[in-house]
Each structure stands twice: as structure tokens, then as C-alpha cells.
Amino acid sequence: MMNLTHWRLLIAITETGNISKAAERVGITQSGASQAISSLEETLGVQLLVRTRGRVLLTSAGERVIRHAKTMVAEFEAIKRLGKEAGPANMNRVQLASSPTVCTILVPPLLGALKRTHPDVRVVLLEGNENDIASWLKDDKVDAGIVVNPPHDSGAVILCRSSWVAALPQSHPVALSDLTGGIDICALIREPFVVATSCCAINRENALHSSTLSPEDVRATVRDWHTALALAENGLGVTLVPAIAVPNWISNLRIVPLSSPIPCEFGIVPSAMGSRSCAVHALLDHVRATKVE
DNA sequence: ACTCTTACAAACCAGGACAA
DNA sequence: TTGTCCTGGTTTGTAAGAGT
Numbered sequence: 001m002m003n004l005t006h007w008r009l010l011i012a013i014t015e016t017g018n019i020s021k022a023a024e025r026v027g028i029t030q031s032g033a034s035q036a037i038s039s040l041e042e043t044l045g046v047q048l049l050v051r052t053r054g055r056v057l058l059t060s061a062g063e064r065v066i067r068h069a070k071t072m073v074a075e076f077e078a079i080k081r082l083g084k085e086a087g088p089a090n091m092n093r094v095q096l097a098s099s100p101t102v103c104t105i106l107v108p109p110l111l112g113a114l115k116r117t118h119p120d121v122r123v124v125l126l127e128g129n130e131n132d133i134a135s136w137l138k139d140d141k142v143d144a145g146i147v148v149n150p151p152h153d154s155g156a157v158i159l160c161r162s163s164w165v166a167a168l169p170q171s172h173p174v175a176l177s178d179l180t181g182g183i184d185i186c187a188l189i190r191e192p193f194v195v196a197t198s199c200c201a202i203n204r205e206n207a208l209h210s211s212t213l214s215p216e217d218v219r220a221t222v223r224d225w226h227t228a229l230a231l232a233e234n235g236l237g238v239t240l241v242p243a244i245a246v247p248n249w250i251s252n253l254r255i256v257p258l259s260s261p262i263p264c265e266f267g268i269v270p271s272a273m274g275s276r277s278c279a280v281h282a283l284l285d286h287v288r289a290t291k292v293e
Numbered sequence: 294a295c296t297c298t299t300a301c302a303a304a305c306c307a308g309g310a311c312a313a
Numbered sequence: 314t315t316g317t318c319c320t321g322g323t324t325t326g327t328a329a330g331a332g333t
Contacts, residue, residue: 034300
């Protein structure tokens with residue numbers, strides 16, 4: 001007969017090197033542990049441990065068995081977590097990943113409106129960079145994530161549409177010129193440049209990628225659009241950000257649309273786990289029902 | 294000799310399976 | 314639903330082996 005206690009005990013013995021301590025750790029008596037291991041060895045028909053006075057060691061068969069035992073116990077713990085996460089307390093919970101910049105811009109109004117339409121849905125926000133968000137979505141660590149220009153096959157629901165705009169210091173020679181009709185991105189990339197990668201490092205779907213152009217003189221590469229704007233405001237260079245990322249408090253910058261507009265979409269992408277969650281569907285339905293700007 | 298650790302046996306208990 | 318049987322685990326007591 002084998003059960004999880006046997007495997008936990010075996011793992012504990014290899015970690016403590018001592019049957020008595022291992023027994024204490026898994027909550028059985030020394031005698032019970034000794035008998036349990038003997039029973040395990042008898043059932044498997046192979047010796048798993050070499051008992052010496054100072055230390056109990058694994059045989060080569062034991063080494064092979066313990067690898068499977070650890071997997072088994074880990075899988076069982078994962079199943080338990082799954083049950084806990086799917087329990088009544090978490091049925092209406094959505095873990096939503098987002099970059100700090102997007103959290104600032106899009107998430108507060110989204111959550112405010114969601115609270116009115118779906119007061120029972122509880123959103124837990126997780127801030128991370130774009131790599132974190134991609135990894136969390138892939139590994140089902142979150143239910144959904146906000147992604148810039150999500151792939152069409154990702155099941156994303158578009159939360160917001162915007163377009164890229166140039167931000168230039170007020171005193172910049174280009175900013176002083178006639179920019180009726182927008183600014184040509186080719187002219188922009190010859191200027192000292194602040195590159196903002198926020199949310200765009202994964203699929204490179206930023207304005208520069210869309211235009212297949214590279215700035216000639218990169219003065220800084222930052223993640224946060226607000227940081228890029230602050231650097232531009234202080235004369236470090238020009239930058240490109242989505243129009244919705246430009247806050248009201250910007251005063252020393254001239255914000256100019258591109259002469260050839262490059263669109264930018266923000267979508268909520270559900271993870272595999274999230275796509276099976278009622279709460280995530282409620283969130284996505286709410287976004288679908290909301291008029292996208 | 295003493296201590297520590299492990300192994301073993303016997304009695305007992307708890308829980309599950311099953312039949313009535 | 315209840316009683317019986319079986320299985321697995323615990324406790325208690327004891328013995329053996331090895332280190333100090």
C-alpha cells in the first residue's frame with residue numbers, strides 16, 4: 001500500500017537524513033515511519049534507503065524513485081491549490097496583470113465602471129513589466145493581462161484605441177516650426193530621442209517598429225511613457241507615446257500627431273485559465289459593452 | 294556504560310467496504 | 314442504517330547496532 005504520506009515521508013527522510021526527524025515533520029511516530037518505509041520498500045520490491053547510524057541515504061533506486069515522488073507531491077499540491085483557487089471565495093475574483101503605466105491610464109476608469117455594472121466581481125491587480133505579463137499569461141499565473149496591440153488569435157477584447165503622437169520640448173526647433181498636418185516620423189528619428197518601451201518589448205508593436213525606422217541618436221531607453229515624457233520635457237530629446245498616455249500636467253511639451261497616423265490598441269488578453277472563469281467573462285463582456293474610444 | 298537511532302512485535306483504534 | 318470484517322496506522326515496549 002502506498003499513499004502520499006509515504007512519499008512525503010520519503011522526501012522528508014532525504015532532506016533530514018534522519019527517519020525520526022522526518023517522521024516528526026510529516027506528523028507520524030518514528031516507529032510508524034520505519035514501518036511505512038519498510039512497507040513501501042516491500043511493495044516496490046526494491047531497497048530505497050541505506051540505514052546507517054549517522055545518516056540515512058538513498059540507494060540508486062531510491063534516487064530514481066524520489067524524483068517521481070517529488071513530482072507526485074508537487075502535482076498534488078498544485079491540484080490542492082487549484083481547488084482552493086476555484087473555491088467559492090475566488091469564484092468572482094479576476095487577477096489582472098498590467099504595466100504600471102497602463103495601470104495609471106486605463107485601469108482606474110475600467111475598475112470604476114466595472115464596480116457599477118458588476119459589483120460582485122473583484123479585480124486583483126498585479127503590476128509587472130511586459131515580460132512578466134507575457135510569462136504570467138502563458139503560465140496561467142493570472143486570469144488576464146492588458147497588452148498593447150494583442151495578436152488577433154489571443155482572444156483579446158479591445159479596451160482602448162489610440163494613436164502614437166510625438167512629444168517635443170516647447171523650445172525644440174521642430175516644435176517651433178509649422179506642424180499643421182502632423183509631424184513626419186522620418187524627421188523625428190533624426191533628433192535626439194528617448195525610447196519608451198512600455199508594454200512593447202514583447203511584440204515590438206510600438207510606433208518605431210510599425211514604421212520600421214530606428215532613431216539615430218538614442219539618449220535614453222525607458223519603460224514608462226511618463227518617464228519618457230518627463231525626460232523630453234526636460235530637453236533630453238523627443239519621444240513617441242500613445243496619445244492617451246499624455247497626462248494633463250504636461251506643460252513644457254508640444255504634443256503633435258504623426259502625419260501618417262500609426263494606431264495603437266490596448267487589449268485585455270485572457271489566460272487559458274482565465275478564459276474558463278465566469279468573472280473574466282464578466283470583465284470582458286463589460287469591456288465589449290463599453291464604447292471603445 | 295550510556296546514548297542515539299532504527300527495527301520489530303503486539304495490541305489497539307479508525308475508517309472504508311460490503312452485505313443484510 | 315447497521316453490524317461485521319479488513320486494512321492501515323499508532324502506541325508501547327523491547328532489542329540491536331554503532332558512536333561517544
